[in-house]
Amino acid sequence: MRYFYLKLGKGNSRAVSWLTGNNPLGRPAAVIFFGPCTIEDIRNGRTDSQAKRFYESSLVEDRNKTVMVVIGQGRAWFLRRAGELIEHEDPSDSENLWKIMPVEIISHKSLDQIPPVLAGINANTFLSQGLTVKLNLGETLKRSTAH
Numbered sequence: 001m002r003y004f005y006l007k008l009g010k011g012n013s014r015a016v017s018w019l020t021g022n023n024p025l026g027r028p029a030a031v032i033f034f035g036p037c038t039i040e041d042i043r044n045g046r047t048d049s050q051a052k053r054f055y056e057s058s059l060v061e062d063r064n065k066t067v068m069v070v071i072g073q074g075r076a077w078f079l080r081r082a083g084e085l086i087e088h089e090d091p092s093d094s095e096n097l098w099k100i101m102p103v104e105i106i107s108h109k110s111l112d113q114i115p116p117v118l119a120g121i122n123a124n125t126f127l128s129q130g131l132t133v134k135l136n137l138g139e140t141l142k143r144s145t146a147h
Contacts, residue, residue: 015077028103075111
């Protein structure tokens, strides 16, 4: 199983809205921006490696092997991809072509219900500055995603 830390907006400010379906899909979803690049640009490596990891985890062969972890606003969400990555042009954001992925919420917990190393991930400068960062916390995360 692969685990990735994912940010939804600056400081995960968009986590609650996007994961409760307050987004263009009307269902739980994750979004990345990376300027005007398209899914085709990402697929062909013409953008940031973090965007490429996000795209690759949306592929059918990787969906059941990848869990995204979102930590923000006092909560932790454990997500699995639930569909293909799609492009969305939002009139309020002329600088970015949004890349949106529907997600399934495997579980969500308050931060006091997960290991401190995971709950404090936003305090780690290396991890919190990235959009998608691979985590090597295997057993810790397996226990945290259990219902």
